Amino acid sequence: MSTPICDPLRRGALAGLVALLAACATSLPAPDRADVRVLGETVTIVAPQGLCVDPASLDVGRAGGFMLITDCAVIGEVAATGPGLPGVLTVSVTTGDLPGTLADLEAFVTGPGLLTLGKSGRPEAVSIRARSRTPEALFVKIRDTGPQPVPGAAPEFWRVFFDAGPRLVSASLTGFSDAALSDAQAQRVLSELVVRTLGANAVAAPAAASPVTGGAAPG
Template sequence: MWRYGCVGLALLVTTACFDTPPAQSMALLEGEINAGTPPGYCLDGAASRPGDGFAVIAPCAAFGTGDAVPPVVGVATVQVGQPDSGIVVGAETGLRDLLVSDAGARLLSTAGGANTITVLGSQVQDNLVKVHFVDTAPPPMAGLQDAEWRAFLDVKGRLVTVAVRGPADAPLTDGTGAWLLDQLVNALMRDDGSDTGGA
């Protein structure tokens, strides 16, 4: 699910390749869903594909905005599914059970192989399933750590996936990764005017 443009995990090195300025809010799917960001984070206008429901989020400082570096540094993606793709509401426990199975591991792996995934933890809330895992397959972006925090929720009948990783040379920990994932989910729901029911 990961795609990327100019954001590198020397996150705070300004580059000249950002033709589209970063923003802290982005309309996805022609405005059907609005993606927001927590403080210190911006949406990558060059790497995101709003028409496809896909957004890349990184510290604003990575885009040369002059913003201060946030205390927790990571890179995230948001992917919004097709109409009626929502599968979370009312089936949270079943989805969690799938994700911690071999079939779910194949879905989580960047290489599609269950043998690359070790699930470290999972959590279920109303309309929200979170999973923390390590993937030994090559990372989706050079320079990222092998641990990932991922959330699944339904927004307006669509499945939305939020994924977070940190830099390999300054990796997120269990606590900071989970915190950043929560901040991103809350920002998404805040800008969309929805409620996860306890994210």
């Protein structure tokens, strides 16, 4: 015998689901940006110059928000005029803010949290090749020799972590094995993401990341 939908417990569960969906939502006010609402707090993510948010990639739920940023020509916003971005740029908005300081976060991800930087799920395959920190963002270059979730992806890629108001934002830029993505280019793209996003969230924009001088962890 089926339970009527008017059952109080079922009504409560449905009300909770509606509340969750209302607390986690997203909108696209312009091709280069997305307003992501996670647990009642909204963060505006702004793509680097010349790039757009892929509307089909937007995913917001209990774990936070996720999106893919790509060349505007790929999603039909403009005609292709150049070589484009030689890589995959993804952005995640977490359900919390920065745990402590950027120095605390750096100590975590270069120590016990090293596994969280990789993509293969194999801790023995992950190592840090370089890192750089500004007052507002932490940049980390990672090498993961395990199986890659994206076919043809290069084993080395960059991540950036920064606070955008009430939420911690992380982004990953991965090049392809057959297309060179220099450290300078990767940091430029990620720095633009940080500066433009902080500007849209009324947070003081940082200076660009300083040149990488080493600081690689044993790997």
